[in-house]
Amino acid sequence: MSERDQPPDPSEDAFLREKPPSAEPIPPWMFAIFAALLFAATVYFFSYSAGFRADVFDASKAAWDGAGATAGVAEDSHDPLALGRRLFSQNCALCHQPNGQGIPGQFPPLAGSEWVAAEGWRGDNHLVRIVLHGAQGPMTVRDHQYNSTMAPWGEVFTDAQIAAILTYVRSQWGNHALPISTDFVAKIRAESQSQSEPWTQHQLQALGREMELPPETLLKVRAGDLPSSPPTPLPNSKTN
Ligand code: HEC
Numbered sequence: 001m002s003e004r005d006q007p008p009d010p011s012e013d014a015f016l017r018e019k020p021p022s023a024e025p026i027p028p029w030m031f032a033i034f035a036a037l038l039f040a041a042t043v044y045f046f047s048y049s050a051g052f053r054a055d056v057f058d059a060s061k062a063a064w065d066g067a068g069a070t071a072g073v074a075e076d077s078h079d080p081l082a083l084g085r086r087l088f089s090q091n092c093a094l095c096h097q098p099n100g101q102g103i104p105g106q107f108p109p110l111a112g113s114e115w116v117a118a119e120g121w122r123g124d125n126h127l128v129r130i131v132l133h134g135a136q137g138p139m140t141v142r143d144h145q146y147n148s149t150m151a152p153w154g155e156v157f158t159d160a161q162i163a164a165i166l167t168y169v170r171s172q173w174g175n176h177a178l179p180i181s182t183d184f185v186a187k188i189r190a191e192s193q194s195q196s197e198p199w200t201q202h203q204l205q206a207l208g209r210e211m212e213l214p215p216e217t218l219l220k221v222r223a224g225d226l227p228s229s230p231p232t233p234l235p236n237s238k239t240n
Pocket of ligand 1: 130136137138147169
């Protein structure tokens with residue numbers, strides 16, 4: 001008797017009727033993977049949701065609450081650099097970039113800028129005025145011409161906040177200029193109350209240079225920063 005002639009196996013027939021292929025149960029290994037993924041997602045979710053606080057996710061809320069006071073300012077107000085870093089990244093980095101390099105042809109760099117360092121005819125007073133009242137028209141930064149407008153920040157920030165931002169900017173990306181104090185910003189603000197338009201480079205140059213601290217201070221700070229002796233070469237390093 002050949003295989004063909006055999007009657008169909010009744011047990012197999014019953015199995016196929018009961019369980020068509022489309023209704024296969026989820027294999028245990030797949031179930032295990034999904035369970036693990038769900039567990040990991042839940043852990044991640046609860047670790048990083050920060051209680052759904054609005055200011056954690058909404059950068060604009062964290063930046064400024066509309067009254068010149070800054071949300072979360074209490075945490076970093078004791079450290080001007082930390083405050084400056086936060087206010088810079090929330091308000092200035094969009095144009096001047098987080099690395100201070102700006103965008104060629106559009107936004108001038110703050111890294112290596114003679115305005116930031118208050119070099120040549122430019123003084124601390126010019127830098128503070130630019131932030132208080134904004135800038136417009138042709139402006140030279142690092143041998144490049146810009147001709148655009150920066151809005152004023154004087155109504156947005158307190159004197160202490162502007163001092164912190166500028167102190168931060170002056171200490172970053174290779175910049176090594178002295179800090180700007182809250183008192184100096186307050187003094188310049190009082191002196192420039194009548195300024196209702198953003199400054200032009202021409203107007204600023206006509207003002208003359210004013211430095212918050214005498215230049216000898218800079219020499220002292222720089223000398224204090226330097227290591228007392230040049231680093232000793234390693235014994236096996238080649239000198240020529
Ligand atoms: C919307 C873009 C924008 C934002 C935001 C912005 N700036 Fe500017 N900034 C400019 C432009 C454009 C100029 C050049 C203006 C001109 O051409 O007259 C400029 C010029 C400057 C200058 C003088 C030139 C230089 O590069 O050194 C300084 C200093 C400066 N900005 C600091 C700041 C600080 C500090 C903040 C944050 C509080 C800030 N800017 C936010 C666009 C911006």
